[in-house]
Amino acid sequence: MQPTPEILFAALGLPFLGALLVPVAYRALGERVADAAAALALVCFGLLLTQAGRTGTVAVPWIPALDVSFVLYLDGLSLLIALLATGVGVLIFTYSGGYMPGEPGQARYYATLLAFMGAMVGIALAADLVVLFVFWEITSVASFGLVGHYRETASAQRAARKALLVTVAGGLFMLVGFLLLRWASGNVLETATFTLVGTEGSMIANAEAMRAGLREAGLFTPALALVVVGAAAKSAQVPLHFWLPDAMEAPTPVSAFLHSATMVKAGVYLLGRVRPLFLPSEVAPLESEWVLLVATLGLVTMTVTAVLAVGATDVKQLLAYSTASHLGLITAGFGFANHLGAEAGAFHVLNHALFKATLFLVAGIVAHEAGTRAIDELGGLRRDMPLVALVTAIAALGMAGVPPFNGFYSKELLFEAAYEAAHEAGGIAWLFPALAVFGSVFTFLYSIRFLMLFFGEKPELLGEVHAPPYAMLAPPVVLAGLAAVVGASPQLAVDAIVGPAFGSAVPGPPEHAMSVHLPTAVTPPLVMSAIAILGGTAAYPFYGRLHVGVRRLAAGPVSADRAYRTLVGGTERASHTLLARTQSGQLRTYATWVIATTVALALAGYLAAGVVLPPFTGIGLAAPTVVVLAVAVVGVLAVGRAPSHVAGVLTLSILGFMIAVFYVLAGAPDLALTQLVVETLVLVVFLLVLDKLPAFYGDPDRSRALRDGALALVVGGTVSVTVLLATAATPGSPISSYFAERAPVPGEHGTIITDFGGGSNIVNVILVDFRAFDTMGEISVVAMAALSVLTLLAMRGRGEAE
Amino acid sequence: MSDGESTVIVRTVARVVFPLVLLTAIALLLRGHNLPGGGFIAGVLTTAAFALVYIAYGLDYPDSGLFGRAPDGVSPFDSGPGLVDGYRYLSAVGLALAAGSGVVAVLLGVPFLAQAVVFVEHLPLYGEIEVASALAFDVGVYLVVVGALLTIVAVVGAE
Structure with missing residues (x-):
């Protein structure tokens, strides 16, 4: 069934509308604006829910000249992401109502968060690559604003800049990839298109031809790599993962929302979305660039960042590395060519959002109520907040991949996908499952470490721990409840939402419906899970040593963050040097x-x-003109020799008045008049400010005089060339004849004339009628210039730029 | 201006010339549709007239001499004489007038800023007179130019 256009556009537009209204609403409601935002998110969630099960496109033209249309496409995958964005949004806004009071800049916070939510829905629903890109960048900008929410702290500023630079730079790679795709679509389809999915002429509907076209031009791998770079930057894949831990400078609800449940999912969503485009339905694992690139990227990220998470000292930092690791798992899932991979990816998108957002919210509660986020300083919190401990146990065990919690199922699917791929290809492909298991050991380790914050002895230094307010408690309870339901009955979630999403990431129709349940026989993936859990349990007593070892390793010379700092620092230094000179x-x-x-x-x-x-055809000037111009030249020469400011200004005006005379001789009285009055005004203004200027007519040194002289000659030469070139071009029917014809009052006329200028001064009629729009722009500029002068001079003393 | 008073000659000439320049400016503005002139030229000329007064009588004179206000009427921008505010409003009004004349055209169902001419006949003394809607636009241009340039002159002059 087709989706209803009004509902989709409403779900997309409402958050943006809300973002615009927040400043007003904040004045009226104060901190209750959080509830209003939550209600709005709930409305969007409900709207999207009514569209469940529907598939299809709705479109309105946007930039017809470039063939860009605002096409929304709804299917299982986009519905999953859009529901996550709005559903988690409801909880995040509720939680913010408890977390944010007393914090600065709340109106800005809620407005940005709402706009972000809208952009996320936009990414999910966009069927057109340009629309997708625009929303993609909006989320990057929103993330920048939210990471840098505490504007005054230097670390927040650095983190915000890092997040923006990495994700936007990645986005630019992606844009180039999109342009390559569009170019290829022009070669193989009837009309070039930006439409990715959903229509007859879309890229995915013609995936076979697109792949062939790209390969023919030798652009398949470049296009794939460019799109993957964009997705990897957004989803914090190695080696572009380093911005995510820093982004934890943001308020915790933001970390839970943007940096675990939704924004970072945009990258893996894109991978799932373009998967049917780049991946043929029948291919050997090691022969497909997609598998080699994406699966490897995902598994390496999963392992590297899981190891780094063990080295984390801060609760949120641990969760950030863990997020990157789980995004790696999703990437790897989408990376494998078999159906199991797509199932793992789609299912883990949901599972990860459920348990990781919960854990972030728990981290926020811990930081808020215990006053610290340092892992070493926390422990035994179970006694003070038993409910939070229960919630954490459900989420953390899901994260660890322990049955029967939700993360277990998607991890099993990934193991199975890796195992199948290795089984099929053999040889070096066995590294896939090995890497997956190795990474999972560390996943188990840090998950348990997080859980242990609530158990064991309470450190003596840890002071009074309060119970969290209900607004902060309810969201993680809801999320963990959902996670528990998924864990207890995974098939329920699969039937409701994950199954259709998995279908969207598969080329062609799915061969079978997705089904997930607890394993009943000993299978290779079950063995892999067992190794991961047992290995993790065995290694846990050595967590302290591992932690130190990882930290030492991370401080070594090979670090993406160090490369980033070198690059940005170098750019800054170069910019400083250049600025000082120019x-x-x-x-x-x-x-x-x-x-x-x-x-x-x-x-x-x-x-x-x-x-x-143009060829030189001799000088055809009348004698008076020559005289006037000669006087002007003499005046110019005299300016250079003027002994004082007053003499200089007066001599300069000789030039101006001569030009006015020239205009008169050339038959342009309006120009002459303008030149005269402007010249007069300039003279008067000069006299007004003259005695304030420094007497800078000293002796210039020789080299500077030569340089300035040379520059003046070049400028004069360029202007002359420009004039010669501009006047040499004579169009067939010059527009001046039209003006001359239409401007005056026609011979016979009625009482009102509208199609003629009605004035005999053609210049003025052009200014106020034919080209009135230009004049409008010019006077706006004049007014703007006056305001700028006023502002610059008035602000100068206020030290705004400290 | 800071160092000492201007001479009597300058003051007397300014006093005589100022109204003449203003008159010329208005004449140029009104006849611009059919003869050399127009809003921009008239605006620049008016500015020049005011600048002359500034030179001859100092920056506070238009405020105190013309409006009888105390010279300490400082603008909120804290620079330039008190009249700067007036100049700013002048350019704002001008811009609104120019844009408004275009909007009227839209309301009448023709493109933005399209102009028309109406001939009013059988007037005493004049006989037939031509009223161009473009005049409203031109007056807008005039006000913007006067307001903006005087703002700049007054603020820069006050430095």
């Missing part, structure tokens, strides 16, 4: 650089276009 604070330096750059660009443009100067 923007010295002296007007002369600015003028030199601006003028020289303009000239260089113009001349380079002429060279690149290969323009030819």
